[in-house]
Amino acid sequence: MFEFRNISVSYQTGNPVIENFSLSMKEGEIVGIVGESGSGKTTLIHSAMGLLSCGGKVTNGKLTFFGDSILDYSDEQWRNIRGKKIAMIYQDSGAMLNPIRKIGSQYVEFIRTHEKISKKEAWNKSMQLLEDMMLSDVDHVMNSYPFQLSGGMRQRVGIAMAMTFSPNLLLADEPTSALDVTTQAQIVRQMKDLREIYHTAIIFVTHNIGLASYIADRIVVMKSGKIVDTGTPEELLNNPVSEYTRKLLDCVPTLEGKRYV
């Protein structure tokens, strides 16, 4: 469905920050990308969204979406897939919301820029998606300003908006790291449920290999822009190839020899 084939990425400053990275995503698959700060995780998912900043460029390799080479896409082609077929959520997706407009009016406008439906239909669709994210009292949420919601509620709104058009691929950049552990656990569980409802594939970027093991079908460990390990959570937990993965695993708490991820 989506493939990074042997890609390298550089910024204007020179040396590649990602080198020969390959990953092929299946429909509905969740892949966790794990690595320390600066390993290239955000650069990788920005490249998949056509959003590399500051002169960042894919200098080698191919990115394909259902067989189409997206590196050759025009602005118009990008507009048709970005937000609709490939969506993204951030550490604080609420920060993307306009602080002086209520959630409902922003959500309705967002839907109507991509789909020709009435305001009422867009309102009802927003309410349904917020309910899918387990937000209670969605009327209240729709009539609130972003600052009137908690961080966890804003993040749920951001995820609901990203899921609006049942994207084929959701790029999630540390989507829960700004939240307390209880909210983090609830949202990760809900993201797994969303995959069941919408069959969306998810690339879940995180520093936390324990969290990746919980949510992902497959984990890719990155260090300095390169893949150093890959496998199912079970394979990586029981049989890590690289020393770096072993060090990440050492940070996961154990009790009587059992690792608690």
Ligand SMILES: Nc1ncnc2c1ncn2[C@@H]1O[C@H](COP(=O)(O)OP(=O)(O)OP(=O)(O)O)[C@@H](O)[C@H]1O
């Ligand atoms: N706009 C930019 N211009 C130049 N170099 C950049 C730019 N953005 C990132 N880099 C460099 O690319 C490398 C990878 O950064 P990136 O943000 O992708 O890593 P990351 O794994 O997502 O880190 P973090 O977990 O801290 O978000 C780093 O060496 C960083 O300094």
